[in-house]
Amino acid sequence: MLTIHNLTAGYGAGDGQSQVLQGVSLRVLPGEVVALLGRNGSGRSTLAKAIFGLVAAQGSITWRGRELIGQSTFEIARAGLGYVPESRDVFPDLTVAQNLLLGQKPGPQAGRWQQADLLALFPQLQQRLNVKAGVLSGGEQQMLALSRTLMGNPELIIIDEPTEGLAPQLVAQVGTLLTTLKARGVAVLLIEQKLTIALDVADSCVVMGQGRVVFDGTPAALLADAAVQRAWLAV
Numbered sequence: 001m002l003t004i005h006n007l008t009a010g011y012g013a014g015d016g017q018s019q020v021l022q023g024v025s026l027r028v029l030p031g032e033v034v035a036l037l038g039r040n041g042s043g044r045s046t047l048a049k050a051i052f053g054l055v056a057a058q059g060s061i062t063w064r065g066r067e068l069i070g071q072s073t074f075e076i077a078r079a080g081l082g083y084v085p086e087s088r089d090v091f092p093d094l095t096v097a098q099n100l101l102l103g104q105k106p107g108p109q110a111g112r113w114q115q116a117d118l119l120a121l122f123p124q125l126q127q128r129l130n131v132k133a134g135v136l137s138g139g140e141q142q143m144l145a146l147s148r149t150l151m152g153n154p155e156l157i158i159i160d161e162p163t164e165g166l167a168p169q170l171v172a173q174v175g176t177l178l179t180t181l182k183a184r185g186v187a188v189l190l191i192e193q194k195l196t197i198a199l200d201v202a203d204s205c206v207v208m209g210q211g212r213v214v215f216d217g218t219p220a221a222l223l224a225d226a227a228v229q230r231a232w233l234a235v
Contacts, residue, residue, distance in 0.1 A: 001028065001030060001063075001064065002027060002028040002051075002061070002062070002063050002081075002156055002187070002189070003027045003061075003062045004025055004026050004027065004047075004051070004059070004060070005025050005060040005062075006023050006024075006025055006059040007021050007024040007047070007050060007057055007060070008022060008023060008024075008057065008058050008059055009021040009047070009049075009050040009055050009056060009057035009058070010055065010056065011046075011055060019211070020046040020055075020211050021043050021046055021047060021050065021057070021211045022210070022212045023059070023212065024043070024059075024208070024211070024212065024213055025213065026206050026213060028156060028187050028188075028189050029187065029203075030155070030185070030187055031185040031186070031187055032187050032188075032204065033181070033182050033187070033188040033190060033201050033202050033203050034187075034188070034189050034202065034203065034204050034205070034206060035190050035192060035198035035199065035201075035202035035204070035205045035206070035219070036189055036190060036206050036208065037192070037195065037205060037206065037207045037208070037222075037232075037233060038207055038208035038232060038233070039209070039232065039233070039235070042208040042209050042210065042211070042232075043208050043210075043211040043212075044160075044208055045085075045086060045160055045191065047208070048083065048085070048158045048160050048189070048191060049085075051068065051076070051081070051083075051158060051189075052073050052076055052081070052083050052158075053068065053069075053070075053071055053076055054073060057069055063076075063079055063080070063156070064079075066079065077152065078105075080154055080155040080156065081154055081155070081157070082149040082150065082157040082158070083149065083157070083158045084145050084146055084157065084158070084159045084160060084162065085145075085160050086164065086191075088141045088142055088144075088145040089145065090134075090141050090144050090145055090148070092132065092133050092134025093132060093133075093134060094133060095129065095130050095131060095132055095133065096128050096130070096131055096133055096136070097115075097129040097130065099133050099144055099148050100115055100118070100147060100148055100151055101151075102148065103148035103149060103150070103151035103152050104151045104152065105151075105152045105153060112153040113150040113151055113153055115151070117150075118146075118147040118150060121147075121173065121176065121177050121180065122143040122146075122147060122173060122177075124140055124143065125140065125143055125147065128140060138165055138166070139166045139167060139170040142162060142170070142174070143170070143173070146159070146162065146177060154186065155186065155187060156186070156187040156188070156189065157181065157186060157188055157189075158189045158191070159188060159189070159190050159191065159192075160191045161191055161192060162174045162178075162190075162192070163175075163197060164193065171197070174197075175197055175200065178190065178197075178201045179201060182201060188201075199219040199222070202219050203218075204218055204219075205217060205218065205219055205222045207222070207228060207232050207233065208232075209231070209232040214231075214232050215228045215232070
């Protein structure tokens with residue numbers, strides 16, 4: 001289980017630091033999909049980076065009872081967490097196949113995500129295995145980033161805006177992947193602007209605004225709360 005308690009985080013150092021997160025607390029249970037919602041600038045991406053040690057943070061982030069604050073990013077990944085940033089961050093000079101290979105962790109393969117599993121979900125990548133990732137379309141790079149992270153067999157995966165800028169067909173494929181993750185017991189912290197997609201797969205929803213949690217409950221409760229939607233989600 002991932003538990004975040006009274007987390008503050010920001011950018012810069014000393015007196016010039018810009019504080020983004022203002023005492024955030026939430027949790028993700030094993031096999032649960034939590035939709036992290038809010039407008040741009042609400043602090044969602046900063047929270048994802050804080051979990052992975054990419055920004056300075058204070059408070060507590062524990063994963064299966066282990067404190068993550070102060071750990072290196074590679075140690076956090078080895079502990080069973082995966083992260084797909086909004087920027088995707090594929091290795092542009094390596095082929096699709098090489099990118100996938102880099103995501104694979106050593107160890108027993110039984111029960112793990114295999115390349116064949118991911119190519120079945122994203123068949124476009126099958127035809128592009130020997131193509132350098134830098135020349136892929138934005139949608140193909142998103143598929144590759146998701147697939148590379150899953151090759152590491154994470155128990156929890158943080159996915160930041162996976163459908164942004166994608167064509168409807170690719171959005172549907174991402175939705176299928178999220179459903180598959182849930183069926184296979186992978187916990188997901190999903191940062192997503194498209195409310196319909198998020199609520200279709202989520203077990204619970206957390207809404208952030210101005211660096212704080214302003215709602216934490218079920219998708220049904222969020223849909224019934226017009227005030228929260230109007231104040232913190234409506235554009």
